[in-house]
Amino acid sequence: MKLILMEIGQKTTQKTTKIDSDINHSSLVIHINESWVIFCLFNNQKLSSLNKVRFLHNKKSNFILKTIKKYIKTFSKENIPSEVKLIYYNKTSTLVPSDLFDPKNSLNYMKYNISISIDDIAANDHVLNHEINNVYIPNIDINNFIFEKFKTFDFYHYSSLIIEKISNDFTEKFGEKFFVNVNDGFIDILYFKDKKLEFYNSYNYNYIEDVLFYLLFCFSELKLNPDEIHTVLSGSIDSDSKLYVLIYTYVRNVELIEPIDIDGIDFNILNSNILLSEFK
Numbered sequence: 547m548k549l550i551l552m553e554i555g556q557k558t559t560q561k562t563t564k565i566d567s568d569i570n571h572s573s574l575v576i577h578i579n580e581s582w583v584i585f586c587l588f589n590n591q592k593l594s595s596l597n598k599v600r601f602l603h604n605k606k607s608n609f610i611l612k613t614i615k616k617y618i619k620t621f622s623k624e625n626i627p628s629e630v631k632l633i634y635y636n637k638t639s640t641l642v643p644s645d646l647f648d649p650k651n652s653l654n655y656m657k658y659n660i661s662i663s664i665d666d667i668a669a670n671d672h673v674l675n676h677e678i679n680n681v682y683i684p685n686i687d688i689n690n691f692i693f694e695k696f697k698t699f700d701f702y703h704y705s706s707l708i709i710e711k712i713s714n715d716f717t718e719k720f721g722e723k724f725f726v727n728v729n730d731g732f733i734d735i736l737y738f739k740d741k742k743l744e745f746y747n748s749y750n751y752n753y754i755e756d757v758l759f760y761l762l763f764c765f766s767e768l769k770l771n772p773d774e775i776h777t778v779l780s781g782s783i784d785s786d787s788k789l790y791v792l793i794y795t796y797v798r799n800v801e802l803i804e805p806i807d808i809d810g811i812d813f814n815i816l817n818s819n820i821l822l823s824e825f826k
Contacts, residue, residue, distance in 0.1 A: 573629035575616060577704070577819065578688065579680060579779035580604040580636070581731060583613050584819070587627065588826045596822065598815045607685050607734055630692055632684070632701040633821070635729070639682040639703045641746060644672075646677040655681050671706035674713060674743060680706045703712055703768060705762055707821055709746060714802075716778055725772065726761055728789065730818055733757055735764050744768070754789040762796060772797040779803065782818040 572594075577584040587595035599613055621627070640655045649809050652668035671680040682703040692699050712725055728736040731752075737745040745768060749760045765772050780803040783789050794800055805816050805823055816822055 571628045572625070572632070574627035575631045575633065575825060577633045577710075577821070578609070578610060578614075578635060579730070580606075583610060584706075584815070585617055586822055586825075591826055592656065593811060593823050594786065596811045596815055598812075605686055610685070611688050611691060615691065630696045630699040631825070632688065632692060632699065632709065633825070634682065634684055634701065635704045636682065637748070639680050639705050641673075642670075642679045642681055642781060644676050644679055647681075647688065652681050654717045656683070664804050669701070669703075671702055672707050673709050678709075678743070680709075686820075702710070704821065705734065705746065707825055709736065709743060711820065711824070712736055712778075713738065713743065722770075722775060724765075724775045726757070726777065726779050726793075728757065728779070728783045730782060733760065733781075735760065737764070737768055737770070754792055757789060758792055758796065761793065774799060776801065780820045784817065 571590075572589045575588070577586070577801070580601075582598060582600045584599075585597045586593060598619070599617075601609075605613075623664045636662055638656060640659060642655050647670075648710040649670070652670060653662050653666060656662060656668070666683050667686060668681055669684050670682070672678075673680050680703055681797070682702075684701055689699075689701060704809070708727055712727075716725070717722060721740055722736050725734070725736040725738070726811050727736070732748055734746070734748050736743065745764070747764070749756075762772065764770075765775070776799050777793075777797050778801045779790065779793065783802070784804060785802055788802075790802065803820070805813075807813055807815065808823065812825075
């Protein structure tokens with residue numbers, strides 16, 4: 547299912563010369579986390595290359611930038627991507643109802659959840675037809691490098707894309723749905739009621755028991771019955787995994803979303819993130 551997002555994300559652009567239609571029009575999507583970076587290269591709207599660089603320890607932005615520069619250098623002038631998107635996986639994001647949102651106060655919305663520096667610059671994604679603003683802090687050094695290299699690019703916070711995708715693709719036929727998206731080292735939990743986002747949060751985990759704890763905790767806080775509520779699992783989980791077996795022991799109405807296998811693409815990496823094959 548193709549995800550079309552016309553209203554979210556930040557676009558940095560500069561006037562450029564129109565490219566001839568015969569020149570390569572591949573697109574590069576870079577997923578950026580402090581413990582890994584994933585490069586998704588698309589040709590003719592199809593995922594053609596998927597590379598994940600995993601770090602032994604969480605890295606600061608200057609190391610991550612070096613990793614991105616090293617990958618970009620592998621392209622020749624003839625095959626350099628014509629489009630670039632950055633997706634930030636960090637813990638700076640805060641959802642603010644649009645009725646309460648003021649761009650001048652963007653950093654203030656986050657100051658109770660994270661430490662704010664005077665040098666930080668906030669960005670925001672418009673989510674769910676402008677009902678919500680997702681405020682976050684992108685990496686300025688990375689953005690500046692991509693701008694200098696490509697002149698125009700888009701950037702987003704991953705949670706904006708997750709919320710939008712799930713709302714578009716999976717909430718139509720049910721009055722209530724509960725979602726658990728399993729990432730590499732953290733999970734997203736979302737609850738939709740009548741297609742309205744009622745709850746979203748992200749939690750770090752080290753063991754599969756941590757995932758179950760947060761799942762049951764959210765059920766309790768939201769006063770939902772784990773035997774009845776339709777629960778959708780996605781990301782780094784499959785029907786043979788210990789995590790799935792553990793969750794199914796306590797949550798009975800479960801649906802598992804798995805990606806389509808793509809020839810030449812590492813399925814283990816592809817399965818780890820619901821956005822890798824669909825956000826072009």
